[in-house]
Amino acid sequence: MIDSFASWLIYGKFGLDSTSRLGQSLHFFVYDTIKIIFLLLLMTILMGIVNSYLPIEKIKNFLTKRNWYGLDHLLASLFGAITPFCSCSSIPLFMGFLKGGIPLGVTLSFLITSPLVNEVALALFIGIFGLKVTLIYAISGILLGTIVGYILGKMNLEKYLEDWVVQSLQTKIQNTDLAEGSLSFSERLPEIIKEALNITKGVIPYLFIGIGLGALIHGFIPTGYFEAYITKNNPLAVPLAVILGVPMYANATSVIPILQALVEKGIPLGTALAFSMAVVGLSLPEATLLKKVMKTKLIAIYFGSVSISIIFLGYFFNYIF
Amino acid sequence: MKNIKVLGPGCAKCKQLEKNVQEAVSKLTGDYNVEKVEDYQEMAKYGMLGSPGLVIDEKLISTGKVQSVSELMEMLK
Numbered sequence: 001m002i003d004s005f006a007s008w009l010i011y012g013k014f015g016l017d018s019t020s021r022l023g024q025s026l027h028f029f030v031y032d033t034i035k036i037i038f039l040l041l042l043m044t045i046l047m048g049i050v051n052s053y054l055p056i057e058k059i060k061n062f063l064t065k066r067n068w069y070g071l072d073h074l075l076a077s078l079f080g081a082i083t084p085f086c087s088c089s090s091i092p093l094f095m096g097f098l099k100g101g102i103p104l105g106v107t108l109s110f111l112i113t114s115p116l117v118n119e120v121a122l123a124l125f126i127g128i129f130g131l132k133v134t135l136i137y138a139i140s141g142i143l144l145g146t147i148v149g150y151i152l153g154k155m156n157l158e159k160y161l162e163d164w165v166v167q168s169l170q171t172k173i174q175n176t177d178l179a180e181g182s183l184s185f186s187e188r189l190p191e192i193i194k195e196a197l198n199i200t201k202g203v204i205p206y207l208f209i210g211i212g213l214g215a216l217i218h219g220f221i222p223t224g225y226f227e228a229y230i231t232k233n234n235p236l237a238v239p240l241a242v243i244l245g246v247p248m249y250a251n252a253t254s255v256i257p258i259l260q261a262l263v264e265k266g267i268p269l270g271t272a273l274a275f276s277m278a279v280v281g282l283s284l285p286e287a288t289l290l291k292k293v294m295k296t297k298l299i300a301i302y303f304g305s306v307s308i309s310i311i312f313l314g315y316f317f318n319y320i321f
Numbered sequence: 322m323k324n325i326k327v328l329g330p331g332c333a334k335c336k337q338l339e340k341n342v343q344e345a346v347s348k349l350t351g352d353y354n355v356e357k358v359e360d361y362q363e364m365a366k367y368g369m370l371g372s373p374g375l376v377i378d379e380k381l382i383s384t385g386k387v388q389s390v391s392e393l394m395e396m397l398k
Contacts, residue, residue: 088332
């Protein structure tokens with residue numbers, strides 16, 4: 001349906017030749033933009049509903065109350081995936097978890113997965129790479145958070161927290177009970193939709209940039225162009241892509257459409273996925289933010305272990321795709 | 322006098338909440354003291370998990386939400 005609308009608009013209404021580069025690029029642009037905006041709304045509304053019934057306070061209390069015998073990490077990672085990510089919340093969240101008595105490793109499981117698997121990135125992945133790739137991305141992201149958090153938890157890293165954090169942890173806050181009324185679904189919905197529209201509106205400029213650049217690559221670079229430079233057999237391509245991606249702070253909404261166009265022109269899908277994980281999951285601004293609660297050594301261990309895991313995942317993706 | 326604190330490191334939502342609180346307070350007749358808290362150490366004391374956090378008389382009321390001016394007026398009455 002969207003496809004025929006895009007064809008009608010570009011080839012019919014604007015009268016562009018459907019075999020011309022300009023026509024194809026524009027068609028790709030219109031089609032992808034509409035499809036992704038629709039998916040963004042769908043995902044942000046779904047995530048909003050989950051979040052309305054399972055707010056972060058409940059998740060924290062849930063993780064605090066019981067001993068989950070090693071499942072804590074998986075649960076924290078899963079919760080990280082279904083909670084909307086906002087970088088300005090990550091420090092309060094980190095402190096709140098630790099103060100609630102949740103171990104550092106479990107808190108890190110949450111912190112790793114939260115940006116990596118988020119509703120905006122998932123909507124983009126579904127729209128651009130399809131459901132199968134999205135599922136593989138989401139599951140590997142959740143497992144990555146689980147395993148890396150588990151390993152870091154075993155390393156007794158508490159001594160690398162900033163001094164004020166250690167001091168502040170002397171006083172625990174057991175339960176955060178906010179006066180959440182028992183609202184009905186129809187009472188919750190307006191707020192959820194408002195928030196979903198806000199998130200979608202916020203990323204649309206980045207979407208235009210991403211799809212615009214993607215459309216240019218799509219229309220003007222010959223298919224298979226990159227195959228001459230980057231192949232699956234080049235063992236350095238994945239680590240290089242990850243090292244490039246980690247410090248970058250780019251919006252997933254821009255990066256994913258560009259990646260798709262690059263994959264089409266010959267960059268291996270696994271390498272592209274590893275790159276997007278590095279861009280979305282870790283960034284320089286996040287490291288500066290974490291500096292407020294972690295000593296440099298802990299940030300280095302945290303970023304290092306996540307980067308190495310993403311490199312392994314990149315090789316694995318290239319192997320299966 | 323009611324003591325109101327808006328906890329937030331300075332994201333768009335935090336600024337909006339502070340603005341709404343100021344507006345709500347200016348429309349109400351009571352005695353209010355509004356404070357913006359940007360220090361993470363200070364924020365951690367309230368056990369908040371998402372920003373912005375709204376504290377009324379040292380009690381954390383909500384996190385991650387931006388209440389409208391009319392909602393705030395109702396809460397602060």
